[in-house]
Amino acid sequence: MRNLSKISNPYNDDKDFDGCSLFGMMNLEGKRFSSQDPVKAIANMHERGNGLGGGFAVYGIYPEHQDDYAFHIMYLSRDAKEKTDRLLRENFDVLHEEEIPTREANVRDRPLVWRYFVQLGKRRPANQTAEDYVTEKVMRINTATGKAFVFSSGKNMGVFKGVGSPEDIADFFRLEEYEGYLWTCHGRFPTNTPGWWGGAHPFNILDWTVVHNGELSSYGINRRYLEMYGYKCTMQTDTEVLAYAFDLLMRRQHLPIEIVSKILAAPLWSEIDTMEAKQQRVLRTLRQTYGSLLMNGPFSVIVAHHGEMIGLTDRIKLRPLVAGARGDFLYLSSEEAAMRLVSPRLDKFWYPRGGEPAVGRLGKRQAVEVLAHVGGE
Amino acid sequence: MKTYLLPEYLVERDQNRCIRCKVCVNQCTYDTHYYDAEDDVICSRDENCVNCQRCVTFCPTHAITIRKNPNANTENYNWTLEAIRDVKKQAETGGVILTGMGCDKPYFTYWDRLLLNASQVTNPSIDPLREPMEIRTYLGAKPDKLEMELENGNVALKTELTPQLCLDTPIMFSAMSYGAISLNVHEALARAATECGTYFNTGEGGLDQKLYKYCSHAIVQVASGRFGVHPKYLDVGAAVEIKIGQGAKPGIGGHLPGEKVTADVARTRMIPTGTDALSPAPQHDIYSIEDLRQLIYALKEATDYIKPISVKIAAVHNSAAIASGMVRAGADIIALDGVRGATGAAPKVIRDNVGIPIELAIAQVDQRLREEGIRNQASIVAAGGIRSSADVVKAIALGTDAVYIATAALVAIGCTVCQKCYTGKCPWGIATCDPWISKRVNPDIASERLANLLRGWSLEIKDMMGGMGINAIESLRGNRLALRGVGLTETELKILGVKMAGD
């Protein structure tokens, strides 16, 4: 059993520290588009990274396999691939597999990256959901050899990432050959975990992806809270904890983003105390129950899963995030210039407030800027 | 509210020796001594005495003794006298307890548990008095390799080194802001640094115009309050230092109580006279590593890339990872300030409880940067309770390129570390901007004392180096084998990267 922590956090720091650039682009009608604009935008924010990490999450790229789980797996050795292939075959019906097409590009120490389209078939034990089954197997793959890592395991989506600037990663993975209706992009400035492809963002669990800028000073307790619910924070990164928090609250506990943002970026008591009674009760209860998931420290994140793209910053807005809309498109970005580069004219442009999410939902032509009163009307 | 606190110190005056010259009355800035004309006797208000030793030093007949008040609570290692006093003081005021100078608690000092080597028999020691002994140090980023061109047998160097600071001795004066200390002391530091071929740091209070003539030896600091940061300031400095934190108060900002903000200080800092100059805790444009890079390059742009940019942090947990980020963000010099770092004013709880010893931080930062292959991309300067040349040598052996001293410099000028700097009444004229009291420091004499200190330490460093068989400081830098530990646990030895004495 290999210790992922040792690989992700080789110096045994409290956790990974890095800084970054974020970009998200979604077509609210679900119409797929190419990589051109997302890559142009994230490349424009080159100064925020240091060329040691870049990545993309793309949704809607495998229409011919849309009901199959698409595993993107990276290998550092042939042996690891063999072991993983066996593991996959033992636990899934592997319908199709191939190496992800790449080309020579300015990236470091490239690993082998394969994709597999799989189904559970009749293997799932009765008392476990399909999703839990998949996450359990993904964790097994990640820890079995220490030289294999699952980039993504959702349906009809994929994560492409590695050690290189985002535009070079896009070049390496030939992203111009893909079309998706939702793209999130990340440029990384890692400090203590520079060399590992698995450490780049986006972080993925099922079809949830997180790209993140900032650092959680509450990481120590966020992590221990999530571990109570069965999550193993092996990567020791803030991004991992954020992804698990979204997974726990939105997928497992079915809470909508309007509530989840009030948990992760909880309003101050001084604000809650001045709200009207019903709202006060809801927010107070949320904070009393989920206090350990309050994300403290500067952060801006773009979280995506099928049908939704969410941008959120910490409650006193210590990291930048701007939002814009034009026609059917919703844009989220660390810097406005990147957005303007791909869409010089915008119908709507705003600076979301700290703790208030900017949400794009499929079918909802209007991007949801700020949530309705929680617990009020 | 009546105070339940007894005086900390008692003033004992030998009346046979006292000649009623009233020097003590004039010198004390705390109003402790007074002359009773009717009885022709000098009396003292014990409760005002802070044990600064000014009167003791200047009394011509040595008539005064300051004694710790023997009226103390029953001995208790948990509820120490200090713990009890602090609780009572807060009960009386409801405020944050302030203090000055560095952490005085009896733990944390690793210098005293590290010993140096000397060469014998197999490797000769070198005579420092008669043979050359080099301690010149260059601070700044160094490249991985150099590109040379060979043309007709002549070697041409193609690589341009980024800007460097040249130090004749690996000791610099650490940041002390104008406002925390007087202009006369600032001037003395500037002159001594210039004379000895090293640098002084302006601290976060800006640089008074009078000192511009020493600017080629000044490291100008850009702190969270951005006091005194104007284009000329950036232009004149030899290097620019971004202050993220300091060892005495990691995580919180600088603190200059209103008492110390005189008209001159207000002018240099551009804030109203008498206001508290509390620098914000964070720099409000640095909330993430890429923001630090943004500020570093903003300063490089503003100074046209001709000066090294230094970034100063307090030594805290994960200093190594933070330092790695700083180097990758473009810093040319990393300044680490340990838990023993001093200050003009800080909350006592933070001074004594936040931060880690500089010895451990140096060892870890040096080791981490080497493991990542980026040690050459920035120089390390260490600060925080360096008391002697032996501490300097040990620091360099652990991996630092140079050290910053501040407390030692002030002690050289006259400070007795009474920890009352925040009152602005320093009777030695050092930690005050009161125009009357600050005259007590004569820049001519003070700069001579500082230069003497640097000279003495430099000679001692050369002595120790020679004893180790080293005649160039590059051979000492990061050379852990020059050190051995005594009384350290296995983990401590591991973190310091040093073997046990005898091993």
Next chain:
Amino acid sequence: MLEEEKAIAEISAKFLPRVKVENERWKIDADGMYYKDLNRLLRAISSNGAEKIEIHNVYGQRYIGTDLDVEVQIDIYGTPGNDLGAFMNGPRIMVHGNAQDGCGNTMNEGQIVVHGSAGDITGHSMRGGKIFVRDDVGYRVGIHMKEYQGKKPQLVIGGTAQDFLGEYMAGGVIIVLGLNLSEGECCTAKFVSTGMHGGVIYERGNILEVEKGTKVMKVGKRDTRVIENLVKEFCEHFGADYEKVMSAQFCKIVPVSKRPYGKLYSY
């Protein structure tokens, strides 16, 4: 300064094709230019006597105006990057679009006019000069502005601001006009003027909720003069109706004490 002259000559030669001079206006096409090259080019042409410069196709280039200490006029078309005019000392910059974060950071002298909005920490530690923003600004705007005698920074915001406006202000003038608010609507910024111990914030109407330690007062004659002058400039820049803007009642926000933290510490 021979090094500098050499660098300027190099830059000029390399990027010359991007520069056109028409009627004494120097036009630069900055499309795809790295910020370091763009700023060097600006320095080169301004030391060659350019007084009016236009930069087109700006997408995120940082620190524009930072190392210029001449009174050139620069028109920026596009979206300038972070730290526009940081540590700036003299130029007059016009942004035809939005500015990003750090606009006028620790600015010393000069002027920045934004025909749009500006992001977070606009005017951070400003020490002099003027910034006019037509629309809104972000968080922590005007944080720790300072002044001394004649040097007084001024920041005029046509729309509204977000949280922490004027945090820890020590001097200077901020005016918030709230022109895009509807009747009776207030600015939702929280923690305005927290830690303020110098300077003044003027608001058009009573639209800001301020922190303890500051108070809202009526404006006096001298205040009115300051407001009138700045609003006149604002209207000239953005074509707003001066009479209409001045028709509302202005208030001023000042610190109650210049030692808001005086009682915090026990000596």
